[in-house]
Amino acid sequence: MMKVIKQAGGALFLACMLQGCMTVASISVSQIPVAAARKHKISASASNVTVLLIPFGSSFPERARGDLLSQCQGGKIEGLLSKHQVTDYFLGLFFVNEVVMEGYCLHNQAKG
Amino acid sequence: MPLSIRLLSAMLFVLSSSCAHSIHQLYVGSMDPKVSYAQGQWVTAEAKTTVVLSFEFDTSYVEQAYRELESKCPGRLAQVTTEHLTSFLFLSYEQKVVLKGLCVKAALASEKH
């Protein structure tokens, strides 16, 4: 019985080490357009890794925004949800900072 | 009863009684110009996830709250307020997102233009 518990515990520990434990660091939501305008959904994400407390850049929010903008040229973006999350691997020795942005691209009605 | 056992019992009581709550973030979004608070009604959406032993593999509850908020308002949602909270339970905790927005009806929006 003890052996089974130990194995199960070991498997769970290994799963957590490899899959990574996530934490939501911050969230923001901007004004959401009317339902009729929620047609063209766009999303983007970017991340930076930190290994043994050494971060490899912190430009990920700007990269995510750049990606989002490239998906909505000539339009404005509303209903923006931004989610900043941190995923820990190997007891936090390695972690990934990621931002996920999604919103609606609105094009000028007059221009079609 | 030794002091260590008493302390341990007190800690166990605190951990199991769900008496600790914390708020991580409160974000108040922008308000649309020339929209008054009397023009709409406040709608709220919330989503949560229970994390056991700090093993959290999914953060989709954030998007879930967003979808719920959207579904509750056919009009425009102005000044969306975001709250991110944690309630501590026995060897686990609950992560919660509460979104609140001013729903301005679609009819009202089209009337304006």
Added chain:
Amino acid sequence: MVIMKSFVGPLIVLSLLFSTMNACTYTAAVSQTNIPIQRNKPVEATVHKFIFLGFNFDNDEVYQLVEKLKTQCPDGQVRGILTQDMRTMYLLFFFWARDTVAKGYCVSSKAVATNDADFNVDTEQSPARAEIDYKESTLKLQSEADGVVK
């Protein structure tokens, strides 16, 4: 296995030493507001605060961000603001700096009015729309007045 052990230990120690002696920047929070069409004039503002041994008594420096952005866009509105809150750790984490960066786009008042009026999905009555409504109502009143005179 023995070789791995002999490498991993010093590697971890060296990495920890490197990270604690150098300035490492970590992101604490990110937020983003609605993004406008007119994105040809980016504006950026940063505030910085140095903290020793964690002694911090206020966060008032953040308010300077608004003023800094306003001075860069005197004749318009700043929209599409991406805010990033960061911590930079120095020397065994005894010192740290808090940097808050806000990046947005300066949209001219005229463009704001036109942009908002063109989108029939907005709720706000834009200045351009308000002007049209005003002109229409003025013409209506004038034609009614003309009718009375006739």
